[in-house]
Amino acid sequence: MPRKFEIKVPASSANIGPGYDVMGVSLSLYLKLNVDIDSAYAHPNDTNDTDAVERAKAINADPNNCRLEYTPSSEGYGQVPLSTDSNLITRTALYVLRCHNIRTFPIGTLITIDNPIPLGRGLGSSGAAVVAGVMLGNELGNLNLSKQRMLDFCLMIERHPDNITAAMIGGFCGSFLRDLTPQELERREIPLAEVLPEPSGGENTGVNPPLPPTDIGRHVKYNWNPKIKCISIIPNFELSTADSRSVLPKAYTTGDLVFNLQRLAVLTSAIGLDPPNPDLIYPAMQDRVHQPYRRTLVPGLTDILTSVTPKTNPGLLGICLSGAGPTILALATDNFEDIANELIAVFKKHNISCSWKLLSPAYDGATVENIA
Numbered sequence: 001m002p003r004k005f006e007i008k009v010p011a012s013s014a015n016i017g018p019g020y021d022v023m024g025v026s027l028s029l030y031l032k033l034n035v036d037i038d039s040a041y042a043h044p045n046d047t048n049d050t051d052a053v054e055r056a057k058a059i060n061a062d063p064n065n066c067r068l069e070y071t072p073s074s075e076g077y078g079q080v081p082l083s084t085d086s087n088l089i090t091r092t093a094l095y096v097l098r099c100h101n102i103r104t105f106p107i108g109t110l111i112t113i114d115n116p117i118p119l120g121r122g123l124g125s126s127g128a129a130v131v132a133g134v135m136l137g138n139e140l141g142n143l144n145l146s147k148q149r150m151l152d153f154c155l156m157i158e159r160h161p162d163n164i165t166a167a168m169i170g171g172f173c174g175s176f177l178r179d180l181t182p183q184e185l186e187r188r189e190i191p192l193a194e195v196l197p198e199p200s201g202g203e204n205t206g207v208n209p210p211l212p213p214t215d216i217g218r219h220v221k222y223n224w225n226p227k228i229k230c231i232s233i234i235p236n237f238e239l240s241t242a243d244s245r246s247v248l249p250k251a252y253t254t255g256d257l258v259f260n261l262q263r264l265a266v267l268t269s270a271i272g273l274d275p276p277n278p279d280l281i282y283p284a285m286q287d288r289v290h291q292p293y294r295r296t297l298v299p300g301l302t303d304i305l306t307s308v309t310p311k312t313n314p315g316l317l318g319i320c321l322s323g324a325g326p327t328i329l330a331l332a333t334d335n336f337e338d339i340a341n342e343l344i345a346v347f348k349k350h351n352i353s354c355s356w357k358l359l360s361p362a363y364d365g366a367t368v369e370n371i372a
């Protein structure tokens with residue numbers, strides 16, 4: 001049966017200052033997958049229709065029966081792999097399908113991806129790609145997995161829960177990973193290469209990958225005062241999450257941990273209060289667990305985090321590094337353009353140029369809509 005549907009997954013900003021690997025907010029910037037399945041695409045009747053013949057060639061050349069395209073305006077266009085064995089979204093979908101004994105996509109699958117989320121900038125591009133891939137596998141395999149179960153699959157790939165929980169569930173979320181039994185832990189710590197084999201080998205690969213343990217992640221959704229908007233200042237360079245995690249220490253002092261825990265406890269409620277209080281939010285967004293160590297990777301970060309305040313810029317509530325950086329997230333109720341220009345000017349002093357976006361929380365999280 002031919003079928004068309006759209007998967008939509010929001011960007012996200014993780015940590016929000018003190019909530020390293022714990023907090024995240026989804027943002028109104030959406031990765032979209034347009035999926036069109038018709039077995040007739042693989043065998044066109046009209047051999048004079050050059051588009052149909054090209055489409056069939058691409059589908060039949062792919063070991064997983066799929067033609068994958070990005071819109072030319074997409075972030076990552078010409079950069080991300082289009083082979084379904086290598087692309088993060090389709091590899092993730094194949095992982096989910098193979099866990100359920102389905103080896104490839106349905107014959108004649110066309111996927112067009114529109115991605116406005118900049119890659120490697122701290123706006124959860126990989127989290128959105130993983131969530132989209134898990135939802136794609138769920139739809140293509142008619143698996144009827146719940147969002148809670150889909151999060152387990154996401155956690156086998158992106159192993160911290162903050163971005164993926166916000167992207168899947170929507171809104172302002174807190175999350176943790178439950179204690180796993182030694183057997184479950186062994187399964188979850190299987191190297192990524194064994195979860196997502198590359199190349200996948202199409203239908204000739206007979207071995208199923210490891211199923212995730214059940215209910216790995218636990219989460220809550222906090223209130224977010226809708227007057228609070230998210231200004232994202234996006235520097236023109238990429239910083240991979242892996243590199244940005246590699247500079248963090250293995251242990252912390254009690255003083256630094258208590259500093260973060262105190263702020264985290266206040267911030268989770270302060271963001272829902274009305275009116276939003278900058279005297280509470282600005283200091284509660286400070287952090288001693290990741291931002292101080294990432295200063296070496298983001299020129300100007302110390303300046304940004306200290307020189308632009310609610311006193312210098314009315315309307316501003318708080319500032320932090322977005323995810324692993326280098327994007328800066330500023331929460332504000334007013335004067336968005338002035339605040340953005342001020343932050344861009346600080347980066348400019350450090351020879352970094354930036355673009356900016358005014359975003360809001362994406363309350364619905366990831367969605368699937370049937371088109372036909």
Ligand SMILES: Nc1ncnc2c1ncn2[C@@H]1O[C@H](COP(=O)(O)OP(=O)(O)OP(=O)(O)O)[C@@H](O)[C@H]1O
Nearest residue numbers: 088119120121122123124125126129240241323324
């Ligand atoms: N839409 C996409 N299609 C294919 N691959 C993607 C897509 N989005 C992200 N990726 C992959 O994820 C990588 C970026 O992931 P990374 O975790 O380093 O940064 P991020 O997710 O943007 O930032 P953060 O996790 O700090 O929010 C890209 O280089 C690319 O390999």
Ligand SMILES: N[C@@H](CCO)C(=O)O
Nearest residue numbers: 014020021241323324
């Ligand atoms: N909590 C993660 C988010 C980025 O994926 C980090 O800061 O490394």
